[in-house]
Amino acid sequence: MKLSSLLAKDGLQRLPARVRRRLALEARRLVSVGVAHVPPLRSGLELLSFELSLLLAQGSKDMYGASYYGAGRNPLDREGNSGYEHYRRDSSHANKAAYLLWNHFDVRTSLDVGCALGFTVQALRELGWDTQGSDFSDFAIHHAPWDVKPHLSLGDLSQRLPFDDGQFELVSAFETLEHLPPSMVPHAISELHRVTRGFLVVTAPSFGPCGTGPDGWFDGKVRPERLEHYRSLGPDYLGPVPEVDLARDEWGRPLEGHVTIASFAWWRRQFESAGFVLAPALEQRMYADIQALGLQGLWNLYVLHRPGVALPATDLRTPEEQARLARRWDVPLGAG
Template identity: 30%
Template sequence: MGDLSTCVLCGPTPATLVVAANGFRIVRCGRCNLVFVDGARDLENLDTFYSGTYYQGEDNAVYGYRDYTADRSIHLKNSQVLLSVIERRATGSGRVLLDVGCAHGFFLRAAQARGWVPHGVDISAEAVEYARRDLGLAVTRGNIDDCRLPPLSVDVVTLIGTIEHLTDPMRTLRSAARLLRSGGLLAITTPDIEGRLGYFSWKPPEHLFYFSARTLARLLDETGFVVELRRIEWKYYGLADLGQRLWGYWGLPNPNRWARALESVGLGRLSVKIPTNEMLVIARRR
């Protein structure tokens, strides 16, 4: 079957090698089929990976973003779409929302404008500083366990393109369950390893876990959640960002050439809404 690896769902278990990428072994659990970076829970100092040019790097075609803050209006558009989905399912009068992996806080700002009481957490020092200084948001640097929120005090927890980055997603979801009131909502977006659109990238150490609908559902079940909605995620992308990402995905040289060309004629910030290889999952705390 293969060497033993430690699966967050099954513990030590035989696993088969899927691919070796960027000096990491990506393996598949022989019991539950979860795909993950071998030894993900032992990785340290990942906060340095999310600093420097991660959010602003002209040559970022595989990791990170070309210019995250310049695409603020696009992030806000995507935030409004997700918030509408959440609000259709939210019950009760509570309006406390925690965004785990909140980056610069654009989703939190959109939530605040719709009457939510926003809290966020992120490991990037630069992103947290921006959210605090430029947006005036209550954002903590660290992980979910660093948030000073009492148990059963939160109505919605979101992990928007976050769970695949975590070294221990089970621990994070258990912490989310402790913070959420009974019946509270959890919203997750993450790449689907079995997505129908067929484009997918192995990106360690940026992405450490590669979920299918089945493995994510099992993780949610074991951490106290019931899945209510799962669908393909449609998102707005800036044309420059989209072009650079596709250029990098196809492995073509000079991935920023397309982005520069669009920006030179004033089209780089125009946005299009397209289906992605990500899934949106809404789950409710038992």
């Protein structure tokens, strides 16, 4: 199908002409250079995903460079903020993420994918874990704290991560997979499956019934004028939400760079297709911590494991150990 025909489908004609011209140029460039893991284009919506795939697969560092981490106005947020302004370990959710993993897993080797400046890696290493981190942004790796930088690597989930098969007992990806277009998600999850021999913990913006924790929501994820439409679709709607209906910043880009917004059922299907097994009982216990940590309105959780892997024991940590670490890291347990 011709590019002009693709651009006329699925409501993309509503986009500004300059955006449609850019899509066409990016698509032609992608065809000329070749990019892995991008499917054949069949619709205008796939063309929009196609353009975002290009930005990731060709290593666009300006999207996740200095502006994303607070050095100047950031186009990924309606207020010019990405959540990383004045980004420090004590002002981020890094200690909470590390506490969540420590409280429920008894492992020694772990990988944090989408680690940003490596604060969660730093926290877990303080506890004696052999934790490494990987991120797409060379800016983030370069500006990581000196003591954690040797344990961080550049990694692109649209390609092969720089780690061996089954290298880690636990892999985490906090608020990371939603930055990939839907066409890249299966490959990304297959890479997470490849490098873990045990467990995977993921948070990603989701909607619909959860079953192990609070249900998801559309607010802040889709355009305000489309909220009622998506709420009316009921629990059977899986998503992902089409690109044209995603919430946007004032620059017209998906809010905070989130380009895959889907239901719990859709995400779980992706994990199971990659070979993971759901761990609902463990997930439910971890959701209790998410509430206690004050993250219930922010994080939608998924806990998976490789087939045949024994689940960790309940109550791994004593109340005294939990309270001691919470004080050390100033983690506000009971904030939910």
